[in-house]
Amino acid sequence: MSNNKNRPAGIGTGYLSLMMIFVVLCLTILAALSFSAAENGKKYSVKSAEYTAEYYAADLAAKRVLAEIDEFAAEYDDYSDFMFLAELEKIDGISCDSVIGGVEISWLTEINPRQNIYSRVKYSAGGAEILCWQTVSSGETEQAPLNVWQG
Amino acid sequence: MDSPIKAKRAGTAFNLFFVEMMIVLLFFGIASAVILKTFVTADRISRESSRLEKMSFCAQTAAETFSRTGNLSETAEVMFGIKTDSVSEITVPLDESCSYSPADSDLLLTMTVCGEEYDGRLLELRISFSDKDGGVLYEVSSGAFVSAAFTERTESTYE
Numbered sequence: 001m002s003n004n005k006n007r008p009a010g011i012g013t014g015y016l017s018l019m020m021i022f023v024v025l026c027l028t029i030l031a032a033l034s035f036s037a038a039e040n041g042k043k044y045s046v047k048s049a050e051y052t053a054e055y056y057a058a059d060l061a062a063k064r065v066l067a068e069i070d071e072f073a074a075e076y077d078d079y080s081d082f083m084f085l086a087e088l089e090k091i092d093g094i095s096c097d098s099v100i101g102g103v104e105i106s107w108l109t110e111i112n113p114r115q116n117i118y119s120r121v122k123y124s125a126g127g128a129e130i131l132c133w134q135t136v137s138s139g140e141t142e143q144a145p146l147n148v149w150q151g
Numbered sequence: 152m153d154s155p156i157k158a159k160r161a162g163t164a165f166n167l168f169f170v171e172m173m174i175v176l177l178f179f180g181i182a183s184a185v186i187l188k189t190f191v192t193a194d195r196i197s198r199e200s201s202r203l204e205k206m207s208f209c210a211q212t213a214a215e216t217f218s219r220t221g222n223l224s225e226t227a228e229v230m231f232g233i234k235t236d237s238v239s240e241i242t243v244p245l246d247e248s249c250s251y252s253p254a255d256s257d258l259l260l261t262m263t264v265c266g267e268e269y270d271g272r273l274l275e276l277r278i279s280f281s282d283k284d285g286g287v288l289y290e291v292s293s294g295a296f297v298s299a300a301f302t303e304r305t306e307s308t309y310e
Contacts, residue, residue, distance in 0.1 A: 013167050020175045024182045031189040038196040045200035049207040053291045056214050060275060060294035067273040070298050128300035 054111050062109040062117045079103050079123040101125050114138055206280045206289045209249040213278050214293035221297035239264050272298050
């Protein structure tokens with residue numbers, strides 16, 4: 001009883017340390033989570049920005065091929081002409097399919113090792129038309145899509 | 152008999168409390184400084200990534216608009232409502248959210264037609280974002296293919 005009477009009022013020795021450790025621990029966890037979330041967001045943004053730059057560089061390269069094709073095409077009126085097809089053979093990486101009254105030309109342009117731009121244009125008596133200009137996974141084209149489950 | 156000893160003990164406990172408080176405050180101060188710095192760094196990284204994302208979206212819009220129009224002044228008018236006669240280079244002041252801000256700009260968007268191939272039918276556009284000091288933050292190269300043969304198709308697609 002006499003010991004209780006002489007004990008100082010308020011919180012005792014050690015409680016402050018415990019409270020401080022708890023508060024610092026909580027703040028540290030929050031700070032670590034906040035930092036981790038910001039880092040992940042930054043990684044995503046950098047990847048997205050890099051992909052955008054890669055895509056438009058590939059898009060420009062694909063347009064350059066189209067411009068080259070168009071330059072040959074400008075010299076011909078009949079796109080099923082044998083000479084026109086022979087001229088197209090000079091361009092690397094393109095494939096030509098003869099269709100009624102014209103030709104369909106397709107080519108792949110690499111965006112990165114996993115993706116390509118698949119382009120397909122048609123030159124016929126009715127004029128020129130872009131049939132397809134889309135991003136595809138490497139190895140996938142309109143004729144040979146990836147072997148994935150369709151549901 | 153025991154009163155002097157008790158008085159001394161009470162004083163020691165009281166002193167111990169303050170000594171502990173001093174140590175706790177010191178440690179808490181140091182820990183808080185480190186934690187605060189971590190929060191500030193996280194905030195800075197978050198702002199930077201948000202800005203990069205917006206620059207990327209803005210560059211995409213510029214690239215697609217230029218690809219559609221093949222004309223730099225028309226691209227600037229469609230994107231920001233700016234009327235200019237320049238056909239080779241345009242610098243646009245932007246704020247943090249990549250909106251046109253001539254009064255208080257944080258970023259500068261420079262669009263330059265840096266190449267013409269195939270008799271001007273293929274135009275190369277460089278889209279570059281820089282800070283106030285001129286340091287390049289983000290850059291994209293894009294292009295537009297303008298051909299009479301494809302005009303009809305392009306117009307009907309975007310209508």
